[in-house]
Amino acid sequence: MKSFLQSEVFIVAFVFLAYFAGRQIQKRTKLILLNPILIAVIIIIVFLSAFKIDYKAFHEGSKLIEFFLKPAVVALGVPLYQQLEKIKKQAIPILVSQLVGCVVGIISVVLIAKAMGAPKEIIYSLAPKSVTTPIAIEVSKTINGIPPLTASVVIVVGIFGAIFGYTIMKWTRVKNPVAQGLSMGTAAHAVGTSRSMEISPKFGAMSSIGLIVNGIFTAILTPYILELINIWFPL
């Protein structure tokens, strides 16, 4: 029985099942807090510990699914291409605000974590926390962070941003709807984008621009920003 539970085929099927369950639960409840990924991850972890299946065996199967993360990031080129015209129309406001968001996001999370005494590998894992999970995981790998930690922080940040983002922007007086949509995508990636999509497709489109542009900036700049921070505040 255990060898069946550890077989690649079963594990692949189980990951699909857990994700499907997560999506169904969110569809029924419509609660942002019940994020499908979060639910799927919890179901799988509970299952693995209940049947005492070790992580290595699980990984043998799950890496077959994880592999598709890379082509999926490549596929993001299609929505990017479709948004190019919109980005061009207000190139400077979008690109500059994204650059500000990207730099502020990395520097602030790194310095606060450093000030609170977090070790180096945790700080590195937090650096790409604002961008969409697939990009964040890839960035975390290149800067020697802990990709699984990055993935979970990214998801939790996304949920936090999606729930409180619009309230926070009300307090801090980000009033322009275009700016609001854009900021949601920049700070809370795909989860924030789907929240914006609920408000209106226009907000959603702006959020997805923020998500992709900040993703690219973060992928390009994170290693260099970390190097610069290292000069003044050795991590």
Next chain:
Amino acid sequence: MQVIFRLILPLQTQFDLIISIDLTPMIRQCVIIFGCLAIGEFIASVTGIKLPASIIGMLLLTLLLKVGWVKVGWVKGISDFLVKNLPLFFVPPGVAIMLYLDVIKANFWSIVVASVVSTVLVLSLTGWTHQWLRKSSYFSGKTNDQTTA
């Protein structure tokens, strides 16, 4: 006999159509997506650039679409499938968190405070910058871009 033929023939042509219409583009889609990824991997390994291969592949795909060497229709099917189901692919790395629970426990508050404060800053500063640049008409382009909202 003829009745049987009439029943079978359309089926056969349908089957041919499915093969000729559906399958070849599917392979072409895979060639384009994985080709971009492979070239990205190649560029990353040759130049030693600190950019994930998949991001290079994404930018390459956007470029190919922009110059028109690749048509959106050629990659639409597979890219829709991959993008729509993105969350599925990071369930496995999410599960790996079980290996790091003690690390997280030890640094719980620094992770939470840093992430929350930083997210509030990103939301506000991105929004302010965008609002401010849109207001100064010099930057906001020729058209009144209220319509592009």
